[in-house]
Amino acid sequence: MTNNSQPTLAVIMARGNSQRMGSPKGLCRLPGQDSSFVSEITKIYNHKGLQILLVVQAKEKSIYQNEVQDSAVHLLAESEGGDTALTLQLALNWIENNQPNIKTILAHPVDLPLVKTDTITRLLNHFHGKSLAALRPTFNNQPGHPVIFSVSVLKSVLAGKNSTSSMSHAWQKAEACSTVLPMDVLPVNDPGVCADFDAPSDLCCHQKPKDPSND
Numbered sequence: 001m002t003n004n005s006q007p008t009l010a011v012i013m014a015r016g017n018s019q020r021m022g023s024p025k026g027l028c029r030l031p032g033q034d035s036s037f038v039s040e041i042t043k044i045y046n047h048k049g050l051q052i053l054l055v056v057q058a059k060e061k062s063i064y065q066n067e068v069q070d071s072a073v074h075l076l077a078e079s080e081g082g083d084t085a086l087t088l089q090l091a092l093n094w095i096e097n098n099q100p101n102i103k104t105i106l107a108h109p110v111d112l113p114l115v116k117t118d119t120i121t122r123l124l125n126h127f128h129g130k131s132l133a134a135l136r137p138t139f140n141n142q143p144g145h146p147v148i149f150s151v152s153v154l155k156s157v158l159a160g161k162n163s164t165s166s167m168s169h170a171w172q173k174a175e176a177c178s179t180v181l182p183m184d185v186l187p188v189n190d191p192g193v194c195a196d197f198d199a200p201s202d203l204c205c206h207q208k209p210k211d212p213s214n215d
Contacts, residue, residue, distance in 0.1 A: 006103040006128055010045040010146070011091045012054045013084060014038060014064065014110035024060050026110040027067060028197060037113040037197070038064065042071040044117050048124075050106070053094060055087050074098070082163070084109075085170045089163035092155060104128075105154060107167070108146035114192030115146065123148055126186050134171070134183040137193040143185070144193025153180055 014026040026038035035043070038054065045052045052073045056064045061077035068075070076094050088107060095102045104127070108115070119137060123146070127135045133153040137144045147167075156179055162170040174180045 007099075007101050008050055008104040008106060008124065009091070009095065009099065009102045010048075010050045010052045010106045010108060011088065012038065012041055012052060012108050012110055013087045014054060014056045014060075015078060015080065015082075015087045015090075016110075024056075024063065025197065026056075026064060028111075030113070036067055038067055038110055039071070040113040041108055041110065041115075042068055042073055044115060044120060045106075045108075046071055047117055048120055051099070051102075053091055055090055083165060084167040085158055085163045085165050088149075088154060088167060089158045092151065092158065095151065103151055105149045105151055106146045107149060109196065111196045112145050112192065112194075113197075114195045116190045116192055119188050119190040119193060120146070122188060123186060130184065132184050133180050136183050136185050137188045137190070138185045139188060139191050139194050141187075142194045144188075144190075145196075146193075147183070156180070 012026075014024070016025070027036050029036055042052055042054075052071070053076055054064060054068060054073050055076045055078065057080045058077040059080070061075065065075055074094075076090065078090050084107075088105070091105065106120070106123070123135060123137060127148045133150050135148045137146075157170055157174040162173060171180065171183065175182060
């Protein structure tokens with residue numbers, strides 16, 4: 001369990017069309033693994049004692065529901081379309097209507113199942129210790145996920161029509177308008193923060209390493 005003074009929600013973003021993969025990414029499995037991507041990610045946050053919101057397309061609600069039925073997960077099913085900013089806006093709407101005490105969001109794309117539990121701990125401790133607006137992990141200077149956002153700051157970034165673009169574009173626009181400061185970064189020794197899987201060929205090239213922090 002994490003000692004977290006700021007109520008935090010892990011938002012697993014699974015609302016994309018998965019066109020290159022050809023099937024919902026959250027249901028994919030790495031060679032030799034019994035658990036799907038979404039199951040692996042929910043294990044991380046269940047282990048940390050965090051609430052989880054899984055955002056999916058309405059047409060895929062039932063298959064994801066079956067996949068996470070044994071986990072403590074809130075499921076939000078919405079229409080397809082839009083980009084990451086819209087998915088996070090939908091999460092903000094859910095928070096306002098269901099969990100208004102949430103102060104922090106961990107935004108985790110469903111195609112990054114290899115993030116280590118220890119990385120989540122480090123991100124949470126650094127973010128809450130610094131009271132930052134946003135924090136992003138990096139590995140070998142490559143930006144990764146999950147990204148941690150202050151809910152109040154995220155609301156201001158996505159105000160107006162900014163939720164119609166990608167999250168990176170919305171943040172850059174907010175920076176240009178001096179609405180927010182640049183995201184802080186935290187270098188981590190975790191290649192999983194950058195190991196996303198976009199196509200079937202990506203799956204056969206990776207083997208999930210054992211994460212001793214999950215023992």
